[in-house]
Amino acid sequence: MATIIRDRGIKDRPALEGVAAAERALELLTCFRTGDKALSLAELAERTGLVKSTIMRLAISLERYNLLVRLHDGRYQLGSGVVRLGTIYQESTDLEQHVMPVLAKLAAETQETATFYVRHGDVRLCLFRVNSSNSLRLDVAPGTQRPMDQAGSAQLLRLFADWPDTNPDLPPLPIYTAGATTPHVASSSVPIIGHGNRLVGALSLAGPEARLTERRGAEVALRLLRSGLELCRALGGDAEAIYRIPIAHAT
Incomplete structure (x- = not known):
């Protein structure tokens, strides 16, 4: 009978799953399309499938990192943090x-x-x-x-x-x-x-x-x-x- 010997010095890597809140935030950012200047809360909800209350909570966190900006009329647009990341990406490559x-x-x-x-x-x-x-x-x-x-x-x-x-x-x-x-x-x-x-x-x-x-x-x-x-x-x-x-x- 064959015996499987496992190296005790190497632990099995646990199966990892993504963080749901992070994925929802990224979904919110990536729903913007070429030509979009600003999107209303209703448009964001339609594109992402997220409820408006969730979008508003995510937006608060994204605003702290300048990834999203809430305009005076209540619409949202991508923030300067997105440009900064894009610039870093281009410079790094x-x-x-x-x-x-x-x-x-x-x-x-x-x-x-x-x-x-x-x-x-x-x-x-x-x-x-x-x-x-x-x-x-x-x-x-x-x-x-x-x-x-x-x-x-x-x-x-x-x-x-x-x-x-x-x-x-x-x-x-x-x-x-x-x-x-x-x-x-x-x-x-x-x-x-x-x-x-x-x-x-x-x-x-x-x-x-x-x-x-x-x-x-x-x-x-x-x-x-x-x-x-x-x-x-x-x-x-x-x-x-x-x-x-x-x-x-x-x-």
Whole structure:
């Protein structure tokens, strides 16, 4: 009969559960959406499913940490503490200082909108963007949430989610799609790999399909690949095998 011997020096880790009050407070903060300036108590209750008395108690605690502000008309808006946390996050990753110059250069070279997407749960989030100088263009504001559909950036965020622990079949890059999210809008995308060869996000060019045709996408492909590889290197990633372009062409 086999005997299981347990190391007495190592205690079993107890099953941990979240704190309900903390989860309700976070639910209150995260119910705000892009474009919201202030929400009434009734709107907060509708979005969160929490009763108004609970929301008011949570709001008092959140106000103490400047995460929520109660306006004179009784509505609520996010406080400066949220901005502070966002700033700390960006500074801790140094992501913006690497991404924005690449986006600016890419948008200037191609005259199309350059964007950087990350996955946020079941959606992709536009974290940074530089708009095209053309009057007819795709405007995507930072913070905009887009579906995880068949757009190139969404495909890449799914495909490389567990990279390099898994080895999916790699498609030719960049991935060009048209009308996947918005009718008559096309995009071309590459993955961005950082330290430890982990996925950081997706770099995309987007514009009207009438201008950013599949042929035009092929013409700007090398610029996009070069920009993506430059960003991967800056973030500590080795993406040459993924991008499948000669080093001489990528430098």
